[in-house]
Amino acid sequence: xxxxxxxxxxxxxxxxxxxxxxxxxxxxxxxxxxxxxxxxxxxxxxxxxxxxxxxxxxxxxxxxxxxxxxxx
Numbered sequence: 001x002x003x004x005x006x007x008x009x010x011x012x013x014x015x016x017x018x019x020x021x022x023x024x025x026x027x028x029x030x031x032x033x034x035x036x037x038x039x040x041x042x043x044x045x046x047x048x049x050x051x052x053x054x055x056x057x058x059x060x061x062x063x064x065x066x067x068x069x070x071x072x
Contacts, residue, residue: 003071 008015044052053059060066 040052040056043049044056044058050059054067057063057066057068060069063069
């Protein structure tokens, strides 16, 4: 959603705010659950998804090259 906001400039008078709940704004870099870590690893091996790579911040060689880093 945050990536689409710049493209919605012509509709800005119709928006009053933006609330995002339970969204990994900093990606999956600060993992705390072993179960979630394992699930993300399995999902990344099973389905080669760009979104999962972005959430894991594994879509760039350096942290500064990752999409979520640039977006934040």
